[in-house]
Amino acid sequence: MESRDTQSTDSGETEQSLGFTLEPEEIDEIAEHLQGCPPCLEFIESLKTTVQMCKDIGTTERPAPLDPATHQRLLSAYQAMRSGKSPTAAKQD
Amino acid sequence: MLLAEALMRGDLGAFDEFVEVFRSKIFHYSLMTCGHREDAEEVSQDTLLKVFENFRQLQDPRNVRAWVFRIAKNACLLKRRKSVFAPKAELSLEDFLPQLEESQGTLRMQIADWSMVPDNQFLQSQLKEILTTAIRELPEIYRSVLLLRDVEELSTEETAQILDVSLDVVKTRLHRARLAIRQKLDRHLLEASKSLSR
Known part of the structure:
Protein backbone atom coordinates (compact mmCIF):
# COMPACT_ATOMS: atom_id res chain seq x y z
CA MET A 1 0.00 0.00 0.00
CA ASP A 56 -21.40 10.10 17.64
CA ILE A 57 -24.22 8.26 15.88
CA GLY A 58 -27.02 9.98 17.82
CA THR A 59 -30.42 9.42 16.35
CA THR A 60 -32.71 11.30 14.04
CA GLU A 61 -35.57 9.08 15.16
CA ARG A 62 -37.09 10.20 18.43
CA PRO A 63 -39.94 8.59 20.34
CA ALA A 64 -43.38 10.15 19.92
CA PRO A 65 -44.25 12.76 22.58
CA LEU A 66 -45.29 11.09 25.80
CA ASP A 67 -49.08 11.12 26.09
CA PRO A 68 -50.54 12.46 29.38
CA ALA A 69 -52.07 9.08 30.32
CA THR A 70 -48.70 7.30 30.08
CA HIS A 71 -46.98 10.13 31.95
CA GLN A 72 -49.56 9.77 34.72
CA ARG A 73 -49.10 5.99 34.80
CA LEU A 74 -45.35 6.38 35.21
CA LEU A 75 -45.76 9.10 37.84
CA SER A 76 -48.22 6.94 39.81
CA ALA A 77 -45.74 4.04 39.74
CA TYR A 78 -42.98 6.37 40.96
CA GLN A 79 -45.12 7.88 43.73
CA ALA A 80 -46.29 4.42 44.81
CA MET A 81 -42.69 3.28 45.00
CA ARG A 82 -41.79 6.38 47.04
CA SER A 83 -44.66 5.85 49.48
CA GLY A 84 -43.92 2.15 49.76
CA LYS A 85 -47.30 1.14 48.34
CA SER A 86 -47.81 -1.50 45.71
CA PRO A 87 -48.69 -0.07 42.27
CA THR A 88 -52.17 -1.65 42.57
CA ALA A 89 -52.82 0.01 45.91
CA ALA A 90 -51.67 3.34 44.52
CA LYS A 91 -54.14 3.09 41.65
CA GLN A 92 -56.98 2.54 44.16
CA ASP A 93 -56.11 5.72 46.13
CA MET B 1 -26.14 8.96 39.07
CA LEU B 2 -27.17 12.38 40.45
CA LEU B 3 -30.51 11.99 38.72
CA ALA B 4 -31.04 8.60 40.34
CA GLU B 5 -30.15 10.02 43.75
CA ALA B 6 -32.58 12.90 43.26
CA LEU B 7 -35.28 10.41 42.26
CA MET B 8 -34.66 8.41 45.41
CA ARG B 9 -35.11 11.62 47.42
CA GLY B 10 -38.49 12.18 45.76
CA ASP B 11 -37.55 15.12 43.53
CA LEU B 12 -40.38 15.50 40.99
CA GLY B 13 -38.22 17.62 38.69
CA ALA B 14 -35.80 14.70 38.55
CA PHE B 15 -38.68 12.40 37.65
CA ASP B 16 -39.46 14.34 34.45
CA GLU B 17 -35.80 14.66 33.54
CA PHE B 18 -35.24 10.95 34.14
CA VAL B 19 -38.21 10.05 31.92
CA GLU B 20 -37.01 12.40 29.17
CA VAL B 21 -33.41 11.17 29.19
CA PHE B 22 -33.98 7.45 29.60
CA ARG B 23 -37.05 7.19 27.37
CA SER B 24 -35.01 8.53 24.48
CA LYS B 25 -32.03 6.25 25.24
CA ILE B 26 -34.20 3.13 25.64
CA PHE B 27 -36.16 3.98 22.49
CA HIS B 28 -32.98 4.25 20.43
CA TYR B 29 -31.51 1.03 21.86
CA SER B 30 -34.81 -0.83 21.30
CA LEU B 31 -35.23 0.50 17.78
CA MET B 32 -31.73 -0.68 16.85
CA THR B 33 -32.44 -4.00 18.57
CA CYS B 34 -36.02 -4.84 17.53
CA GLY B 35 -36.20 -2.88 14.29
CA HIS B 36 -39.80 -1.71 14.75
CA ARG B 37 -40.75 1.75 15.88
CA GLU B 38 -43.95 0.58 17.59
CA ASP B 39 -42.03 -2.09 19.52
CA ALA B 40 -39.41 0.46 20.55
CA GLU B 41 -42.15 2.81 21.84
CA GLU B 42 -43.70 -0.01 23.86
CA VAL B 43 -40.36 -1.25 25.17
CA SER B 44 -39.40 2.23 26.38
CA GLN B 45 -42.73 2.65 28.21
CA ASP B 46 -42.72 -0.86 29.69
CA THR B 47 -39.13 -0.44 30.80
CA LEU B 48 -39.76 2.87 32.53
CA LEU B 49 -42.82 1.46 34.27
CA LYS B 50 -40.76 -1.47 35.60
CA VAL B 51 -37.97 0.92 36.59
CA PHE B 52 -40.29 3.06 38.72
CA GLU B 53 -42.14 0.09 40.20
CA ASN B 54 -38.85 -1.49 41.26
CA PHE B 55 -36.69 1.55 41.91
CA ARG B 56 -36.00 0.49 45.49
CA GLN B 57 -34.23 -2.60 44.15
CA LEU B 58 -31.54 -0.35 42.71
CA GLN B 59 -28.92 -0.79 45.39
CA ASP B 60 -26.44 1.76 44.12
CA PRO B 61 -27.47 4.88 42.12
CA ARG B 62 -24.14 4.63 40.25
CA ASN B 63 -25.48 1.47 38.58
CA VAL B 64 -28.63 3.12 37.29
CA ARG B 65 -27.76 3.01 33.57
CA ALA B 66 -26.75 -0.65 33.63
CA TRP B 67 -29.85 -1.50 35.67
CA VAL B 68 -32.20 0.34 33.28
CA PHE B 69 -30.60 -1.19 30.18
CA ARG B 70 -30.84 -4.66 31.69
CA ILE B 71 -34.59 -4.17 32.09
CA ALA B 72 -34.77 -2.78 28.53
CA LYS B 73 -32.85 -5.74 27.15
CA ASN B 74 -35.29 -8.16 28.79
CA ALA B 75 -38.24 -6.15 27.49
CA CYS B 76 -36.78 -6.37 23.97
CA LEU B 77 -36.39 -10.14 24.34
CA LEU B 78 -40.03 -10.45 25.36
CA LYS B 79 -41.12 -8.28 22.46
CA ARG B 80 -39.23 -10.11 19.79
CA ARG B 81 -37.03 -13.16 20.04
CA LYS B 82 -34.66 -11.74 17.50
CA SER B 83 -34.26 -8.69 15.34
CA VAL B 84 -35.94 -8.56 11.98
CA PHE B 85 -32.58 -7.60 10.49
CA ALA B 86 -30.02 -9.89 11.92
CA PRO B 87 -28.63 -13.11 10.52
CA LYS B 88 -27.81 -15.93 12.96
CA ALA B 89 -24.21 -16.43 11.84
CA GLU B 90 -21.20 -16.05 14.12
CA LEU B 91 -18.63 -13.52 12.97
CA SER B 92 -15.22 -14.83 12.09
CA LEU B 93 -12.22 -12.55 12.54
CA GLU B 94 -10.68 -13.60 9.25
CA ASP B 95 -13.70 -12.30 7.34
CA PHE B 96 -13.10 -8.77 8.55
CA LEU B 97 -9.41 -8.26 8.07
CA PRO B 98 -8.46 -6.27 4.98
CA GLN B 99 -7.99 -8.18 1.72
CA LEU B 100 -4.47 -8.47 0.41
CA GLU B 101 -3.66 -7.59 -3.20
CA GLU B 102 -0.45 -8.19 -5.07
CA SER B 103 1.14 -5.23 -6.74
CA GLN B 104 4.59 -5.11 -8.30
CA GLY B 105 5.59 -8.28 -6.48
CA THR B 106 4.55 -7.11 -3.02
CA LEU B 107 1.42 -7.75 -1.01
CA ARG B 108 -0.57 -4.69 -0.03
CA MET B 109 -3.60 -4.31 2.19
CA GLN B 110 -6.73 -2.96 0.51
CA ILE B 111 -7.82 -0.11 2.77
CA ALA B 112 -9.79 2.92 1.69
CA ASP B 113 -8.51 6.41 2.32
CA TRP B 114 -10.24 7.41 5.55
CA SER B 115 -8.30 10.65 5.95
CA MET B 116 -11.10 12.80 4.49
CA VAL B 117 -13.84 11.35 6.75
CA PRO B 118 -13.47 13.63 9.79
CA ASP B 119 -13.73 16.84 7.72
CA ASN B 120 -16.27 15.91 5.07
CA GLN B 121 -19.86 16.51 6.23
CA PHE B 122 -21.45 14.95 3.13
CA LEU B 123 -19.37 11.80 3.46
CA GLN B 124 -20.14 11.64 7.16
CA SER B 125 -23.88 11.79 6.56
CA GLN B 126 -23.61 8.99 3.94
CA LEU B 127 -21.51 6.92 6.32
CA LYS B 128 -23.97 7.52 9.16
CA GLU B 129 -26.71 5.80 7.15
CA ILE B 130 -24.42 2.92 6.28
CA LEU B 131 -23.32 2.68 9.89
CA THR B 132 -26.91 2.49 11.16
CA THR B 133 -27.77 -0.27 8.67
CA ALA B 134 -24.54 -2.12 9.43
CA ILE B 135 -25.26 -2.10 13.17
CA ARG B 136 -28.80 -3.35 12.59
CA GLU B 137 -27.51 -6.15 10.37
CA LEU B 138 -25.04 -7.46 12.95
CA PRO B 139 -26.01 -10.76 14.58
CA GLU B 140 -27.78 -9.99 17.86
CA ILE B 141 -24.97 -11.11 20.20
CA TYR B 142 -22.55 -8.66 18.58
CA ARG B 143 -25.06 -5.86 18.04
CA SER B 144 -26.10 -5.75 21.71
CA VAL B 145 -22.47 -5.43 22.83
CA LEU B 146 -21.67 -2.72 20.29
CA LEU B 147 -24.81 -0.73 21.16
CA LEU B 148 -24.08 -0.82 24.87
CA ARG B 149 -20.32 -0.25 24.67
CA ASP B 150 -19.85 2.13 21.76
CA VAL B 151 -23.22 3.83 21.27
CA GLU B 152 -24.35 4.09 24.91
CA GLU B 153 -20.76 4.16 26.15
CA LEU B 154 -21.33 1.79 29.05
CA SER B 155 -18.27 0.10 30.55
CA THR B 156 -17.16 -3.45 29.79
CA GLU B 157 -18.24 -4.43 33.31
CA GLU B 158 -21.71 -2.86 32.94
CA THR B 159 -22.19 -4.48 29.54
CA ALA B 160 -21.19 -7.89 30.89
CA GLN B 161 -23.64 -7.44 33.77
CA ILE B 162 -26.51 -6.44 31.46
CA LEU B 163 -25.95 -9.29 29.02
CA ASP B 164 -25.00 -11.96 31.58
CA VAL B 165 -21.71 -12.76 29.90
CA SER B 166 -18.08 -12.62 30.98
CA LEU B 167 -15.79 -9.62 30.47
CA ASP B 168 -13.78 -11.61 27.91
CA VAL B 169 -16.91 -12.38 25.91
CA VAL B 170 -17.80 -8.67 25.84
CA LYS B 171 -14.29 -7.79 24.62
CA THR B 172 -14.21 -10.47 21.93
CA ARG B 173 -17.68 -9.65 20.60
CA LEU B 174 -16.97 -5.92 20.66
CA HIS B 175 -13.77 -6.36 18.68
CA ARG B 176 -15.49 -8.49 16.03
CA ALA B 177 -18.47 -6.14 15.83
CA ARG B 178 -16.16 -3.16 15.31
CA LEU B 179 -14.23 -4.99 12.60
CA ALA B 180 -17.46 -5.91 10.82
CA ILE B 181 -18.71 -2.33 10.91
CA ARG B 182 -15.31 -0.95 9.86
CA GLN B 183 -15.32 -3.28 6.86
CA LYS B 184 -18.74 -2.08 5.66
CA LEU B 185 -17.66 1.56 5.94
CA ASP B 186 -14.35 0.75 4.24
CA ARG B 187 -16.13 -0.90 1.30
CA HIS B 188 -18.30 2.17 0.87
CA LEU B 189 -15.28 4.46 0.92
CA LEU B 190 -13.47 2.27 -1.63
CA GLU B 191 -16.52 2.36 -3.93
CA ALA B 192 -16.85 6.12 -3.47
CA SER B 193 -13.21 6.71 -4.39
CA LYS B 194 -13.55 4.44 -7.46
CA SER B 195 -16.58 6.42 -8.69
CA LEU B 196 -14.72 9.68 -8.16
CA SER B 197 -11.72 8.49 -10.17
CA ARG B 198 -13.87 7.29 -13.11
Missing part, protein backbone atom coordinates in the same frame (compact mmCIF):
# COMPACT_ATOMS: atom_id res chain seq x y z
CA GLU A 2 1.23 3.46 -0.83
CA SER A 3 2.28 5.36 2.21
CA ARG A 4 -0.03 8.19 3.18
CA ASP A 5 0.48 10.78 5.83
CA THR A 6 -1.00 9.28 8.93
CA GLN A 7 -1.56 10.66 12.36
CA SER A 8 0.57 9.38 15.16
CA THR A 9 -1.21 6.68 17.06
CA ASP A 10 -1.55 6.90 20.82
CA SER A 11 -1.13 3.45 22.36
CA GLY A 12 -4.00 3.91 24.84
CA GLU A 13 -6.38 4.79 22.02
CA THR A 14 -5.13 1.83 20.01
CA GLU A 15 -5.81 -0.47 22.92
CA GLN A 16 -9.29 1.02 23.29
CA SER A 17 -10.13 0.69 19.61
CA LEU A 18 -8.99 -2.92 19.61
CA GLY A 19 -11.30 -3.54 22.56
CA PHE A 20 -8.72 -5.55 24.48
CA THR A 21 -6.67 -4.95 27.57
CA LEU A 22 -3.08 -5.45 26.56
CA GLU A 23 0.02 -6.09 28.60
CA PRO A 24 2.52 -3.18 28.61
CA GLU A 25 4.98 -5.26 26.53
CA GLU A 26 2.26 -5.94 23.94
CA ILE A 27 1.42 -2.23 23.75
CA ASP A 28 5.09 -1.42 23.20
CA GLU A 29 5.36 -4.13 20.56
CA ILE A 30 2.32 -2.82 18.67
CA ALA A 31 3.50 0.78 18.95
CA GLU A 32 6.90 -0.21 17.58
CA HIS A 33 5.34 -2.11 14.70
CA LEU A 34 2.98 0.75 13.85
CA GLN A 35 5.87 3.20 13.58
CA GLY A 36 7.28 1.26 10.65
CA CYS A 37 4.07 -0.01 9.07
CA PRO A 38 1.84 2.67 7.48
CA PRO A 39 -0.82 0.14 6.32
CA CYS A 40 -1.35 -1.18 9.86
CA LEU A 41 -1.37 2.38 11.14
CA GLU A 42 -4.07 3.28 8.61
CA PHE A 43 -6.03 0.21 9.62
CA ILE A 44 -5.90 1.20 13.30
CA GLU A 45 -6.87 4.78 12.43
CA SER A 46 -9.87 3.52 10.43
CA LEU A 47 -10.90 1.38 13.41
CA LYS A 48 -10.64 4.39 15.71
CA THR A 49 -12.75 6.46 13.31
CA THR A 50 -15.35 3.66 13.25
CA VAL A 51 -15.56 3.62 17.06
CA GLN A 52 -15.82 7.41 17.17
CA MET A 53 -18.62 7.36 14.58
CA CYS A 54 -20.54 4.82 16.67
CA LYS A 55 -20.19 7.14 19.68
Whole structure:
Protein backbone atom coordinates (compact mmCIF):
# COMPACT_ATOMS: atom_id res chain seq x y z
CA MET A 1 0.00 0.00 0.00
CA GLU A 2 1.23 3.46 -0.83
CA SER A 3 2.28 5.36 2.21
CA ARG A 4 -0.03 8.19 3.18
CA ASP A 5 0.48 10.78 5.83
CA THR A 6 -1.00 9.28 8.93
CA GLN A 7 -1.56 10.66 12.36
CA SER A 8 0.57 9.38 15.16
CA THR A 9 -1.21 6.68 17.06
CA ASP A 10 -1.55 6.90 20.82
CA SER A 11 -1.13 3.45 22.36
CA GLY A 12 -4.00 3.91 24.84
CA GLU A 13 -6.38 4.79 22.02
CA THR A 14 -5.13 1.83 20.01
CA GLU A 15 -5.81 -0.47 22.92
CA GLN A 16 -9.29 1.02 23.29
CA SER A 17 -10.13 0.69 19.61
CA LEU A 18 -8.99 -2.92 19.61
CA GLY A 19 -11.30 -3.54 22.56
CA PHE A 20 -8.72 -5.55 24.48
CA THR A 21 -6.67 -4.95 27.57
CA LEU A 22 -3.08 -5.45 26.56
CA GLU A 23 0.02 -6.09 28.60
CA PRO A 24 2.52 -3.18 28.61
CA GLU A 25 4.98 -5.26 26.53
CA GLU A 26 2.26 -5.94 23.94
CA ILE A 27 1.42 -2.23 23.75
CA ASP A 28 5.09 -1.42 23.20
CA GLU A 29 5.36 -4.13 20.56
CA ILE A 30 2.32 -2.82 18.67
CA ALA A 31 3.50 0.78 18.95
CA GLU A 32 6.90 -0.21 17.58
CA HIS A 33 5.34 -2.11 14.70
CA LEU A 34 2.98 0.75 13.85
CA GLN A 35 5.87 3.20 13.58
CA GLY A 36 7.28 1.26 10.65
CA CYS A 37 4.07 -0.01 9.07
CA PRO A 38 1.84 2.67 7.48
CA PRO A 39 -0.82 0.14 6.32
CA CYS A 40 -1.35 -1.18 9.86
CA LEU A 41 -1.37 2.38 11.14
CA GLU A 42 -4.07 3.28 8.61
CA PHE A 43 -6.03 0.21 9.62
CA ILE A 44 -5.90 1.20 13.30
CA GLU A 45 -6.87 4.78 12.43
CA SER A 46 -9.87 3.52 10.43
CA LEU A 47 -10.90 1.38 13.41
CA LYS A 48 -10.64 4.39 15.71
CA THR A 49 -12.75 6.46 13.31
CA THR A 50 -15.35 3.66 13.25
CA VAL A 51 -15.56 3.62 17.06
CA GLN A 52 -15.82 7.41 17.17
CA MET A 53 -18.62 7.36 14.58
CA CYS A 54 -20.54 4.82 16.67
CA LYS A 55 -20.19 7.14 19.68
CA ASP A 56 -21.40 10.10 17.64
CA ILE A 57 -24.22 8.26 15.88
CA GLY A 58 -27.02 9.98 17.82
CA THR A 59 -30.42 9.42 16.35
CA THR A 60 -32.71 11.30 14.04
CA GLU A 61 -35.57 9.08 15.16
CA ARG A 62 -37.09 10.20 18.43
CA PRO A 63 -39.94 8.59 20.34
CA ALA A 64 -43.38 10.15 19.92
CA PRO A 65 -44.25 12.76 22.58
CA LEU A 66 -45.29 11.09 25.80
CA ASP A 67 -49.08 11.12 26.09
CA PRO A 68 -50.54 12.46 29.38
CA ALA A 69 -52.07 9.08 30.32
CA THR A 70 -48.70 7.30 30.08
CA HIS A 71 -46.98 10.13 31.95
CA GLN A 72 -49.56 9.77 34.72
CA ARG A 73 -49.10 5.99 34.80
CA LEU A 74 -45.35 6.38 35.21
CA LEU A 75 -45.76 9.10 37.84
CA SER A 76 -48.22 6.94 39.81
CA ALA A 77 -45.74 4.04 39.74
CA TYR A 78 -42.98 6.37 40.96
CA GLN A 79 -45.12 7.88 43.73
CA ALA A 80 -46.29 4.42 44.81
CA MET A 81 -42.69 3.28 45.00
CA ARG A 82 -41.79 6.38 47.04
CA SER A 83 -44.66 5.85 49.48
CA GLY A 84 -43.92 2.15 49.76
CA LYS A 85 -47.30 1.14 48.34
CA SER A 86 -47.81 -1.50 45.71
CA PRO A 87 -48.69 -0.07 42.27
CA THR A 88 -52.17 -1.65 42.57
CA ALA A 89 -52.82 0.01 45.91
CA ALA A 90 -51.67 3.34 44.52
CA LYS A 91 -54.14 3.09 41.65
CA GLN A 92 -56.98 2.54 44.16
CA ASP A 93 -56.11 5.72 46.13
CA MET B 1 -26.14 8.96 39.07
CA LEU B 2 -27.17 12.38 40.45
CA LEU B 3 -30.51 11.99 38.72
CA ALA B 4 -31.04 8.60 40.34
CA GLU B 5 -30.15 10.02 43.75
CA ALA B 6 -32.58 12.90 43.26
CA LEU B 7 -35.28 10.41 42.26
CA MET B 8 -34.66 8.41 45.41
CA ARG B 9 -35.11 11.62 47.42
CA GLY B 10 -38.49 12.18 45.76
CA ASP B 11 -37.55 15.12 43.53
CA LEU B 12 -40.38 15.50 40.99
CA GLY B 13 -38.22 17.62 38.69
CA ALA B 14 -35.80 14.70 38.55
CA PHE B 15 -38.68 12.40 37.65
CA ASP B 16 -39.46 14.34 34.45
CA GLU B 17 -35.80 14.66 33.54
CA PHE B 18 -35.24 10.95 34.14
CA VAL B 19 -38.21 10.05 31.92
CA GLU B 20 -37.01 12.40 29.17
CA VAL B 21 -33.41 11.17 29.19
CA PHE B 22 -33.98 7.45 29.60
CA ARG B 23 -37.05 7.19 27.37
CA SER B 24 -35.01 8.53 24.48
CA LYS B 25 -32.03 6.25 25.24
CA ILE B 26 -34.20 3.13 25.64
CA PHE B 27 -36.16 3.98 22.49
CA HIS B 28 -32.98 4.25 20.43
CA TYR B 29 -31.51 1.03 21.86
CA SER B 30 -34.81 -0.83 21.30
CA LEU B 31 -35.23 0.50 17.78
CA MET B 32 -31.73 -0.68 16.85
CA THR B 33 -32.44 -4.00 18.57
CA CYS B 34 -36.02 -4.84 17.53
CA GLY B 35 -36.20 -2.88 14.29
CA HIS B 36 -39.80 -1.71 14.75
CA ARG B 37 -40.75 1.75 15.88
CA GLU B 38 -43.95 0.58 17.59
CA ASP B 39 -42.03 -2.09 19.52
CA ALA B 40 -39.41 0.46 20.55
CA GLU B 41 -42.15 2.81 21.84
CA GLU B 42 -43.70 -0.01 23.86
CA VAL B 43 -40.36 -1.25 25.17
CA SER B 44 -39.40 2.23 26.38
CA GLN B 45 -42.73 2.65 28.21
CA ASP B 46 -42.72 -0.86 29.69
CA THR B 47 -39.13 -0.44 30.80
CA LEU B 48 -39.76 2.87 32.53
CA LEU B 49 -42.82 1.46 34.27
CA LYS B 50 -40.76 -1.47 35.60
CA VAL B 51 -37.97 0.92 36.59
CA PHE B 52 -40.29 3.06 38.72
CA GLU B 53 -42.14 0.09 40.20
CA ASN B 54 -38.85 -1.49 41.26
CA PHE B 55 -36.69 1.55 41.91
CA ARG B 56 -36.00 0.49 45.49
CA GLN B 57 -34.23 -2.60 44.15
CA LEU B 58 -31.54 -0.35 42.71
CA GLN B 59 -28.92 -0.79 45.39
CA ASP B 60 -26.44 1.76 44.12
CA PRO B 61 -27.47 4.88 42.12
CA ARG B 62 -24.14 4.63 40.25
CA ASN B 63 -25.48 1.47 38.58
CA VAL B 64 -28.63 3.12 37.29
CA ARG B 65 -27.76 3.01 33.57
CA ALA B 66 -26.75 -0.65 33.63
CA TRP B 67 -29.85 -1.50 35.67
CA VAL B 68 -32.20 0.34 33.28
CA PHE B 69 -30.60 -1.19 30.18
CA ARG B 70 -30.84 -4.66 31.69
CA ILE B 71 -34.59 -4.17 32.09
CA ALA B 72 -34.77 -2.78 28.53
CA LYS B 73 -32.85 -5.74 27.15
CA ASN B 74 -35.29 -8.16 28.79
CA ALA B 75 -38.24 -6.15 27.49
CA CYS B 76 -36.78 -6.37 23.97
CA LEU B 77 -36.39 -10.14 24.34
CA LEU B 78 -40.03 -10.45 25.36
CA LYS B 79 -41.12 -8.28 22.46
CA ARG B 80 -39.23 -10.11 19.79
CA ARG B 81 -37.03 -13.16 20.04
CA LYS B 82 -34.66 -11.74 17.50
CA SER B 83 -34.26 -8.69 15.34
CA VAL B 84 -35.94 -8.56 11.98
CA PHE B 85 -32.58 -7.60 10.49
CA ALA B 86 -30.02 -9.89 11.92
CA PRO B 87 -28.63 -13.11 10.52
CA LYS B 88 -27.81 -15.93 12.96
CA ALA B 89 -24.21 -16.43 11.84
CA GLU B 90 -21.20 -16.05 14.12
CA LEU B 91 -18.63 -13.52 12.97
CA SER B 92 -15.22 -14.83 12.09
CA LEU B 93 -12.22 -12.55 12.54
CA GLU B 94 -10.68 -13.60 9.25
CA ASP B 95 -13.70 -12.30 7.34
CA PHE B 96 -13.10 -8.77 8.55
CA LEU B 97 -9.41 -8.26 8.07
CA PRO B 98 -8.46 -6.27 4.98
CA GLN B 99 -7.99 -8.18 1.72
CA LEU B 100 -4.47 -8.47 0.41
CA GLU B 101 -3.66 -7.59 -3.20
CA GLU B 102 -0.45 -8.19 -5.07
CA SER B 103 1.14 -5.23 -6.74
CA GLN B 104 4.59 -5.11 -8.30
CA GLY B 105 5.59 -8.28 -6.48
CA THR B 106 4.55 -7.11 -3.02
CA LEU B 107 1.42 -7.75 -1.01
CA ARG B 108 -0.57 -4.69 -0.03
CA MET B 109 -3.60 -4.31 2.19
CA GLN B 110 -6.73 -2.96 0.51
CA ILE B 111 -7.82 -0.11 2.77
CA ALA B 112 -9.79 2.92 1.69
CA ASP B 113 -8.51 6.41 2.32
CA TRP B 114 -10.24 7.41 5.55
CA SER B 115 -8.30 10.65 5.95
CA MET B 116 -11.10 12.80 4.49
CA VAL B 117 -13.84 11.35 6.75
CA PRO B 118 -13.47 13.63 9.79
CA ASP B 119 -13.73 16.84 7.72
CA ASN B 120 -16.27 15.91 5.07
CA GLN B 121 -19.86 16.51 6.23
CA PHE B 122 -21.45 14.95 3.13
CA LEU B 123 -19.37 11.80 3.46
CA GLN B 124 -20.14 11.64 7.16
CA SER B 125 -23.88 11.79 6.56
CA GLN B 126 -23.61 8.99 3.94
CA LEU B 127 -21.51 6.92 6.32
CA LYS B 128 -23.97 7.52 9.16
CA GLU B 129 -26.71 5.80 7.15
CA ILE B 130 -24.42 2.92 6.28
CA LEU B 131 -23.32 2.68 9.89
CA THR B 132 -26.91 2.49 11.16
CA THR B 133 -27.77 -0.27 8.67
CA ALA B 134 -24.54 -2.12 9.43
CA ILE B 135 -25.26 -2.10 13.17
CA ARG B 136 -28.80 -3.35 12.59
CA GLU B 137 -27.51 -6.15 10.37
CA LEU B 138 -25.04 -7.46 12.95
CA PRO B 139 -26.01 -10.76 14.58
CA GLU B 140 -27.78 -9.99 17.86
CA ILE B 141 -24.97 -11.11 20.20
CA TYR B 142 -22.55 -8.66 18.58
CA ARG B 143 -25.06 -5.86 18.04
CA SER B 144 -26.10 -5.75 21.71
CA VAL B 145 -22.47 -5.43 22.83
CA LEU B 146 -21.67 -2.72 20.29
CA LEU B 147 -24.81 -0.73 21.16
CA LEU B 148 -24.08 -0.82 24.87
CA ARG B 149 -20.32 -0.25 24.67
CA ASP B 150 -19.85 2.13 21.76
CA VAL B 151 -23.22 3.83 21.27
CA GLU B 152 -24.35 4.09 24.91
CA GLU B 153 -20.76 4.16 26.15
CA LEU B 154 -21.33 1.79 29.05
CA SER B 155 -18.27 0.10 30.55
CA THR B 156 -17.16 -3.45 29.79
CA GLU B 157 -18.24 -4.43 33.31
CA GLU B 158 -21.71 -2.86 32.94
CA THR B 159 -22.19 -4.48 29.54
CA ALA B 160 -21.19 -7.89 30.89
CA GLN B 161 -23.64 -7.44 33.77
CA ILE B 162 -26.51 -6.44 31.46
CA LEU B 163 -25.95 -9.29 29.02
CA ASP B 164 -25.00 -11.96 31.58
CA VAL B 165 -21.71 -12.76 29.90
CA SER B 166 -18.08 -12.62 30.98
CA LEU B 167 -15.79 -9.62 30.47
CA ASP B 168 -13.78 -11.61 27.91
CA VAL B 169 -16.91 -12.38 25.91
CA VAL B 170 -17.80 -8.67 25.84
CA LYS B 171 -14.29 -7.79 24.62
CA THR B 172 -14.21 -10.47 21.93
CA ARG B 173 -17.68 -9.65 20.60
CA LEU B 174 -16.97 -5.92 20.66
CA HIS B 175 -13.77 -6.36 18.68
CA ARG B 176 -15.49 -8.49 16.03
CA ALA B 177 -18.47 -6.14 15.83
CA ARG B 178 -16.16 -3.16 15.31
CA LEU B 179 -14.23 -4.99 12.60
CA ALA B 180 -17.46 -5.91 10.82
CA ILE B 181 -18.71 -2.33 10.91
CA ARG B 182 -15.31 -0.95 9.86
CA GLN B 183 -15.32 -3.28 6.86
CA LYS B 184 -18.74 -2.08 5.66
CA LEU B 185 -17.66 1.56 5.94
CA ASP B 186 -14.35 0.75 4.24
CA ARG B 187 -16.13 -0.90 1.30
CA HIS B 188 -18.30 2.17 0.87
CA LEU B 189 -15.28 4.46 0.92
CA LEU B 190 -13.47 2.27 -1.63
CA GLU B 191 -16.52 2.36 -3.93
CA ALA B 192 -16.85 6.12 -3.47
CA SER B 193 -13.21 6.71 -4.39
CA LYS B 194 -13.55 4.44 -7.46
CA SER B 195 -16.58 6.42 -8.69
CA LEU B 196 -14.72 9.68 -8.16
CA SER B 197 -11.72 8.49 -10.17
CA ARG B 198 -13.87 7.29 -13.11
